Amino acid sequence: MSEIIAFDVVVIGAGPVGLACAIEVQRRGLTACVLDKGALVNSIIGYPTNMEFFSTPELLEIGGHPFPTSHYKPLREDGLDYYRRVAFAENLHLRLYERVTGLEGEPGSYQVVTEKGRISCRYVIVATGFYDVPNYLHVPGEDLPHVTHYYKEPYAHTDQDVVIIGAKNSSARAALQLLRAGARPVMVVRGEAISESVKYWIRPDLLNRIKEGRIKVFFNSSVQRITPETVEIQTPAGPQSLLASYVYALTGYHPDFRFLAALGITCQPDAAQTPTHDADTLETNLPGVYLAGTVCGGLNTSRWFIENGRYHAQVIAARLAGEAAPELPEVLQPVQLS
Structure with missing residues (x-):
């Protein structure tokens, strides 16, 4: 049949x-x-x-x-x-x-x-x-429970150090929301600037907050390792250790x-x-x-x-x-x- x-x-x-x-x-x-x-x-x-x-x-x-x-x-x-x-x-x-x-x-x-x-x-x-x-970083510690490739909302991070990896729309939006929810966001960016592809109503806001020093950013930098308390990065000025109670690896x-x-x-x-x-x-x-x-x-x-x-x-x-x-x-x- x-x-x-x-x-x-x-x-x-x-x-x-x-x-x-x-x-x-x-x-x-x-x-x-x-x-x-x-x-x-x-x-x-x-x-x-x-x-x-x-x-x-x-x-x-x-x-x-x-x-x-x-x-x-x-x-x-x-x-x-x-x-x-x-x-x-x-x-x-x-x-x-x-x-x-x-x-x-x-x-x-x-x-x-x-x-x-x-x-x-x-x-x-x-x-x-x-x-x-997700586009994984392939670095030690990326599988730790406080690391995620998806951003939902900022409210759990009030008064916390949060590292955002990336410089496109998702990262820009997350950094701004985290700042306004009382977190201390730090961005790690592989390139030399915030991406030009960031939406026109988001990018100026982010650039101004960076200029004010309210959002710290490390350009031309790469993540080397993530630990339960820190993100270890390599910058043009040498290695840096960033405090991080949570990590958003928004790398696409x-x-x-x-x-x-x-x-x-x-x-x-x-x-x-x-x-x-x-x-x-x-x-x-x-x-x-x-x-x-x-x-x-x-x-x-x-x-x-x-x-x-x-x-x-x-x-x-x-x-x-x-x-x-x-x-x-x-x-x-x-x-x-x-």
Whole structure:
């Protein structure tokens, strides 16, 4: 007896782009299942409390559902509520807290292997983002319990010495919030300045607090070791020992390349380790397996966001339904990587 196809499409990743893919697939008469090893929009749950999105509401919308909010730029909590309501309104088939471990079968008859069983499908869309895998420092003490790669809120650190490693948006925001919550933040920056990519309404605030001496910063410096009480760094003036009751190593994140390899998706030998895919169709080296969202950029995690990655859903769904692919707005055309 031939194998029963449980779903036409399995979407791996229940973030905004993964949800958008399932919506567009269902609207074309195909069945879809959305898998995630964590919660619904798990990455947004991991964002700092009351974090402000960099985009306005209309740029975060999926499936044509309006994103109502009283804020010019929505907060994390607004996003959590919005994407939950959209998923329920579209009656998406969600299987959360179910980790995918592999992919078996052949084009048109795949089996997505999870910790809880197997799901048969014709097509697979991988929309796993990058927020779950930090860029580790690889220094002694990085695994101590007071060291984390995710910042949530500052209130537990009042009257405490806190070291922040990094100089981009997450680090800048954390340093400012920690200062205003009564902590003593110190930043360790590998480069010679605060990153120019820090948002325009955050960077001047941070630079002024540094100029005032309220936030201390060590530029052109690297972490050598973390102990239960200190962070040992190398600076242009020599070694320094910084008191630290808590350490935020906010050094960025990258896609889970091991997971992609477990599925059979290869990567290109470029600096970004770009997962192999056709820039026009988003199909990977595995026929019938597609990429959507940030994961398409590999280490270039600033190439795709919710606001442009959501269009991948339309491209893939149209292809699976045998329709002509919609033309992306020019500003959203993917960059061709050599």
